[in-house]
Amino acid sequence: MSDESTRDQIVNAADRLFYERGFEHTSFADIADVVGISRGNFYHHFKSKDEILNAVIEMRLAATREMLAGWEFDHPEPDERIRRFIDILSANRAPIMRHGCPVGSLCSELGRLGHPSRHEAAGLFGLFRTWLAREFVRLGRARDADRLALHLIGRSQGVAVMANAFGDEKFIRREVRALHAWLARCSQEQEKHS
Amino acid sequence: MSDESTRDQIVNAADRLFYERGFEHTSFADIADVVGISRGNFYHHFKSKDEILNAVIEMRLAATREMLAGWEFDHPEPDERIRRFIDILSANRAPIMRHGCPVGSLCSELGRLGHPSRHEAAGLFGLFRTWLAREFVRLGRARDADRLALHLIGRSQGVAVMANAFGDEKFIRREVRALHAWLARCSQEQEKHS
DNA sequence: GTCTATACTGAGATAGAC
DNA sequence: GTCTATCTCAGTATAGAC
Numbered sequence: 402m403s404d405e406s407t408r409d410q411i412v413n414a415a416d417r418l419f420y421e422r423g424f425e426h427t428s429f430a431d432i433a434d435v436v437g438i439s440r441g442n443f444y445h446h447f448k449s450k451d452e453i454l455n456a457v458i459e460m461r462l463a464a465t466r467e468m469l470a471g472w473e474f475d476h477p478e479p480d481e482r483i484r485r486f487i488d489i490l491s492a493n494r495a496p497i498m499r500h501g502c503p504v505g506s507l508c509s510e511l512g513r514l515g516h517p518s519r520h521e522a523a524g525l526f527g528l529f530r531t532w533l534a535r536e537f538v539r540l541g542r543a544r545d546a547d548r549l550a551l552h553l554i555g556r557s558q559g560v561a562v563m564a565n566a567f568g569d570e571k572f573i574r575r576e577v578r579a580l581h582a583w584l585a586r587c588s589q590e591q592e593k594h595s
Numbered sequence: 596m597s598d599e600s601t602r603d604q605i606v607n608a609a610d611r612l613f614y615e616r617g618f619e620h621t622s623f624a625d626i627a628d629v630v631g632i633s634r635g636n637f638y639h640h641f642k643s644k645d646e647i648l649n650a651v652i653e654m655r656l657a658a659t660r661e662m663l664a665g666w667e668f669d670h671p672e673p674d675e676r677i678r679r680f681i682d683i684l685s686a687n688r689a690p691i692m693r694h695g696c697p698v699g700s701l702c703s704e705l706g707r708l709g710h711p712s713r714h715e716a717a718g719l720f721g722l723f724r725t726w727l728a729r730e731f732v733r734l735g736r737a738r739d740a741d742r743l744a745l746h747l748i749g750r751s752q753g754v755a756v757m758a759n760a761f762g763d764e765k766f767i768r769r770e771v772r773a774l775h776a777w778l779a780r781c782s783q784e785q786e787k788h789s
Numbered sequence: 790g791t792c793t794a795t796a797c798t799g800a801g802a803t804a805g806a807c
Numbered sequence: 808g809t810c811t812a813t814c815t816c817a818g819t820a821t822a823g824a825c
Binding site for chain 2: 559
Binding site: 428429430440441443444448449450 | 817818819820821822
């Protein structure tokens with residue numbers, strides 16, 4: 402960790418702070434403080450704040466791809482894989498209650514700012530969408546796979562927004578259970594048809 | 596409209612700009628430009644930006660209460676009233692795709708800023724929650740009325756976040772249909788039990 | 790590659806004239 | 808009640824020494 406390049410340290414710190422405080426509300430001074438470098442040193446690594454944002458999005462995209470590959474490695478069955486997606490909500494319930502979903506809040510913020518990188522940020526949703534849709538196809542739901550993927554991501558986003566607004570842990574658990582039940586119904590409908 | 600008090604004009608302009616650009620990203624200059632007054636004049640009406648925010652939240656709370664009262668006046672049956680809530684998503688699909696849900700995005704932003712008024716903003720959700728729960732009770736679902744209310748608001752929030760991120764109008768229509776179907780099932784389960 | 794010092798900007802806020 | 812002028816401060820960004 403300590404021999405991590407300064408550039409990587411900056412990106413990691415920015416990643417965390419953008420999540421906790423939002424992109425606009427995070428200043429260079431904040432990031433510099435966390436990393437323990439001077440403000441000036443900064444511009445040796447990134448020419449502007451937008452460049453740091455792009456680096457953070459790139460890193461998140463890479464991390465997400467890696468996570469999805471890990472799920473594929475761990476579970477051969479599509480429903481088990483999709484369950485992993487749903488369980489993000491339980492596994493990260495503490496940070497979600499405090500700061501919401503990192504993807505959802507970044508997309509909302511950049512959208513409102515009309516920021517040029519908003520489409521890249523939405524690509525994080527796109528990654529999950531494509532991956533989930535493929536698993537729903539494998540589940541025998543080829544005809545409405547993309548619809549189901551979007552529905553599931555949307556449900557998760559709703560849970561994150563509400564958990565953040567109300568700080569209600571029981572609500573998360575309840576909704577996660579409901580989503581697992583929903584997924585079970587998806588699988589059964591597939592089996593009925595085949 | 597033109598003989599509206601300057602104070603009201605400020606609150607209305609702030610309300611719109613906070614929705615479109617977010618609270619932090621809206622400056623006094625922005626609001627002053629819209630209203631057509633000088634920056635200085637501002638402090639005659641509000642001592643700080645936070646005071647404007649509080650006035651905006653108060654106004655939204657009052658407007659929401661009025662809207663809910665209107666729904667109660669228009670429809671005697673609880674399921675018809677709840678349908679009105681779901682239909683907000685269709686009725687406001689254009690601004691939702693552009694800016695998200697005004698309640699959800701304000702709560703998320705104030706939460707991230709750790710702003711003192713974040714709980715007041717969450718009160719907007721609370722208003723819908725209480726109102727919906729009461730209608731679910733009237734629908735014969737006294738035991739899980741609050742659970743259903745939270746679930747419905749959460750679903751709506753998810754739709755808003757996704758519609759905003761992807762700008763997908765078909766998605767909104769599809770989810771609205773799904774929510775109406777869900778509500779119909781809620782009513783049927785009640786009828787079965789009674 | 791890292792630092793200090795500093796320029797420049799925009800935003801919140803105040804004072805005081807009209 | 809509205810204006811102009813101005814203050815202060817934080818944030819982005821640059822220059823140049825080490």
